[in-house]
Amino acid sequence: MAGIILAPEEKTIVGTRKGRPNHSAEFRRQLAVAACEPGVSVSKLAREHGINANMLFKWRRRYQAERQAETTRLIPVTVVSDVPNDIGPAALAEAAVMKPGAPAGTIEVRIGRAVVRVDGVVDAEALRTVLESLRS
Template structure:
């Protein structure tokens, strides 16, 4: 390594708050030949590898680890960042006024200017490009069935 490369490596270590010697310390009970890097170091390097314009192979080389290992850490880090949370989802109420349902017998004719009665409720669920829309009377059992089918 040239002197400039050594300076760059030391700057990176200073920014990360660790040194290779600190991260590679042998801990009792660890297997020889397969280092167990601290989780903080793995996450810091994976986050650094996600930055635009960063060469993952060069970053791995500068930190004395295998590039394939850093690629694996980065893939896991990105998966954790994109993992869906089990929290609440936003709900938008389009109209809070209930619509009126008018029952009519099959033989009864409607006036030409009357529109058919609109359904009582609508549930619309958007997941990515998929849209599930349920019109009409929607009770708890129907909602359970629709949401259960989305899981599978």
């Protein structure tokens, strides 16, 4: 493992709190990246750079959360506006019966006047993303 060596002036920023250094964002990011590498001892890495291991664990969690947020992807959605105003039992029964000639794998979710329709082969992860976005 190649250790991260930073010049002392790059490591800390003089802060307003007595006895507690404020480390630069770049320094925190570099250590968090190093702590994410396989086989790295976070405690040893923290000791080598003179910081508390719990602080490095916190920086690593924050870095991983930021990376996860960057990889979240959205899928295209089409809003259908020709939905009837009131959906009664007859309309629900008609929607429950699969019409001949309809493509296999059609999923339709109605919430109020909004309709989400997925046709064809459905990727489970993409469907999970759509349904989770409806919750919020």
